Each structure stands twice: as structure tokens, then as C-alpha cells.
Amino acid sequence: MEMARYMIPRHLDDPPMVFMWDADEAGTFMFLMLFGALFQQFIAGIVLGFITARALARIKQAGGRGLILRFLYWYTRSDLWIKCRAPSFVREYAG
Structure with a gap:
């Protein structure tokens, strides 16, 4: 070709x-x-x-890419605007 x-x-x-x-x-x-x-x-x-x-x-x-979103995830209440991710304040999961 x-x-x-x-x-x-x-x-x-x-x-x-x-x-x-x-x-x-x-x-x-x-x-x-x-x-x-x-x-x-x-x-x-x-x-x-x-x-x-x-x-x-x-x-x-x-x-x-995504630096601002990562900053918002870690330093704001992410459960209000990102529903598909785990909350950022949870550090350990049982199970």
C-alpha cells in the first residue's frame, strides 16, 4: 500500500x-x-x-488532562457531582 x-x-x-x-x-x-x-x-x-x-x-x-477534576474530587464533596465513583473521604473498605 x-x-x-x-x-x-x-x-x-x-x-x-x-x-x-x-x-x-x-x-x-x-x-x-x-x-x-x-x-x-x-x-x-x-x-x-x-x-x-x-x-x-x-x-x-x-x-x-483531568488535573482540575482530580483536585475537585479530593478537595470537595465529590458525592454531589460524581455519582459513579466512591466518595473521596472513605479510606478503607471492608471486604
């Missing part, structure tokens, strides 16, 4: 993008920007949104 015929997409599993950011980072930026505009602090909202979006990007880059 000739390999030139088959094209394998390189970006098949990439997350959705908004301009240059992932969708969750852009959503964080836009939310804080609009929140700042709501309280007539538009510049502060833009700065805070940019800083928060960059921090979120670095956290995601450092921890790989």
Missing part, C-alpha cells in the same frame, strides 16, 4: 478553540471581563480575566 494516499489528522483530539485559547480558558476570560464590565471596572476585569486564563492554562499544562 502506498502511504501517501492516507492522511491521518494530527489534531483530532484537540479541545475546542476560541481564537488562540482553549474554550475553557476563553470562557474564564470572557466571564471575568463581562463581570468587570457589569461593575463598571472593565479594565480590571480584562486584566483579572487574562491573569486567570493564563493561570488556568499553566495548571492544565503542568498536570495533564
Whole structure:
């Protein structure tokens, strides 16, 4: 078989993008920007949104996929929002 015929997409599993950011980072930026505009602090909202979006990007880059979900599982009441997993506060199971 000739390999030139088959094209394998390189970006098949990439997350959705908004301009240059992932969708969750852009959503964080836009939310804080609009929140700042709501309280007539538009510049502060833009700065805070940019800083928060960059921090979120670095956290995601450092921890790989699912870092934020793992953090939420261990440090919040996970029985409220993850029904299919065991509660995080149970350390030993009998049996």
C-alpha cells in the first residue's frame, strides 16, 4: 500500500478553540471581563480575566488532562457531582 494516499489528522483530539485559547480558558476570560464590565471596572476585569486564563492554562499544562477534576474530587464533596465513583473521604473498605 502506498502511504501517501492516507492522511491521518494530527489534531483530532484537540479541545475546542476560541481564537488562540482553549474554550475553557476563553470562557474564564470572557466571564471575568463581562463581570468587570457589569461593575463598571472593565479594565480590571480584562486584566483579572487574562491573569486567570493564563493561570488556568499553566495548571492544565503542568498536570495533564483531568488535573482540575482530580483536585475537585479530593478537595470537595465529590458525592454531589460524581455519582459513579466512591466518595473521596472513605479510606478503607471492608471486604
